Amino acid sequence: MTTSLQRLVATNGSGPSIGLELPLDNDWSPAGDTARRAAGRPFGVPDIAQHARLAKLADKLGFRALWARDVPLYDPAFGDAAQVFEVFSYLGYLAGVTERILLGTAAVVLPLREPVLTLKSAATIDHLSNGRLMLGVASGDRPVEYPIFERDYASRGERFREQVAMVRDWGAAALPDGIELLPRPQNPLPLLVAGLAQQTPDWIGTHMDGCLAYPGTPEDHARRSAQWRALAGEHKPYVSFIHLDLADDADAPLERYRFGGRMGRNALIAELAALHAAGVQHVGLHLRRNRRPIAETMEEIAQFVLPVFHAEAGTLQHEKKDDNAAVAAVSV
Numbered sequence: 001m002t003t004s005l006q007r008l009v010a011t012n013g014s015g016p017s018i019g020l021e022l023p024l025d026n027d028w029s030p031a032g033d034t035a036r037r038a039a040g041r042p043f044g045v046p047d048i049a050q051h052a053r054l055a056k057l058a059d060k061l062g063f064r065a066l067w068a069r070d071v072p073l074y075d076p077a078f079g080d081a082a083q084v085f086e087v088f089s090y091l092g093y094l095a096g097v098t099e100r101i102l103l104g105t106a107a108v109v110l111p112l113r114e115p116v117l118t119l120k121s122a123a124t125i126d127h128l129s130n131g132r133l134m135l136g137v138a139s140g141d142r143p144v145e146y147p148i149f150e151r152d153y154a155s156r157g158e159r160f161r162e163q164v165a166m167v168r169d170w171g172a173a174a175l176p177d178g179i180e181l182l183p184r185p186q187n188p189l190p191l192l193v194a195g196l197a198q199q200t201p202d203w204i205g206t207h208m209d210g211c212l213a214y215p216g217t218p219e220d221h222a223r224r225s226a227q228w229r230a231l232a233g234e235h236k237p238y239v240s241f242i243h244l245d246l247a248d249d250a251d252a253p254l255e256r257y258r259f260g261g262r263m264g265r266n267a268l269i270a271e272l273a274a275l276h277a278a279g280v281q282h283v284g285l286h287l288r289r290n291r292r293p294i295a296e297t298m299e300e301i302a303q304f305v306l307p308v309f310h311a312e313a314g315t316l317q318h319e320k321k322d323d324n325a326a327v328a329a330v331s332v
Contacts, residue, residue, distance in 0.1 A: 004102055004134045005190045005210060008065060009237050009281040015269075015309035016276045018301070019065030021106065021241055021286040022083040022090075024054040028288040029245070044079040046288070050295075051083070055094055057295060058101060061302035062310060065102035065134070066094060067241075067284045070109050073145055088121035095129035103129055106212055106241075106284070107136035107194035111159035112149050115166050115174070119181055122167075126185045135189045136212050137164070139197040157198025164207055167191060192239060205231025213240040215259040215286075218274040225279025240275070241284040244268070246297045250304075260286070265304050272309065 011017050025046035026032040035047065058066060068090055069082035083090060091103045103125065110118065126133045139160045140146070146153040166174055167189055171181045192210035199207075211228045213221065225238045243260030252264035254271060263271065275283060290297055 104134035107138035109140035222278035
């Protein structure tokens, strides 16, 4: 059985695979911000009314993964509520309304969570999704959350290591004799780390299965991915994200800003190829700054960008044309 990590990075070799970061909303664009204010939503709280429709569309169009962040509390100082929904509950829902797209956490804050229930939640989604879960993990970067959850911020690194050990032995060392945690995952759950999680680089390279890297330029990633591979080896994926504002003009040049940029689809193809050359094997697109309607942007990327990198994307488009032709023939 092909693992979720193997599926994540499988391409035709010319570039990275392409996913999407939730929420699929553009509330950080000028028009989105105007709509947010009119609706009375605080900054960073997205409009998720179309979340299910857009997730299904992402699956149908051939995007490789949907990534959900773990933000349990809205803190105005950070100004980002992510996709609002609790991450495991939401991925369980998405598992039921999608068929092929991978489902990733980016990333679950392990030290805030009850370890046994974290494992049970993850394994449940693994089964409900037929093995599509990728478990991104982190130690957390919001100190305000820790006392609310009655957790110690200073010892979060130790708690992180303990919970990673539980994922690896599925709680065997922590549970009493004769007590078993069900369900067990179908395959060992892949662990992708965001940051260093209060660990040494050597520990991260040894114990993690992949890297969720901060957004950056190709030059940034060339340096970071080389460091990752020196620690982790050649076969553990290096993943990152882009904040994308896709221009109407296909030939619009890249206008870089922090974490991404505004660009036409041809510049996006060039940027993705440059990221791949720098060692990035999967890119999640973050569309909250995107000025155009999200569905329209997804459809353009699926039509013109995914086939450049995804071997199966061209096949899906071909099958779609064949289906349309068949429908037309029947209608005549």
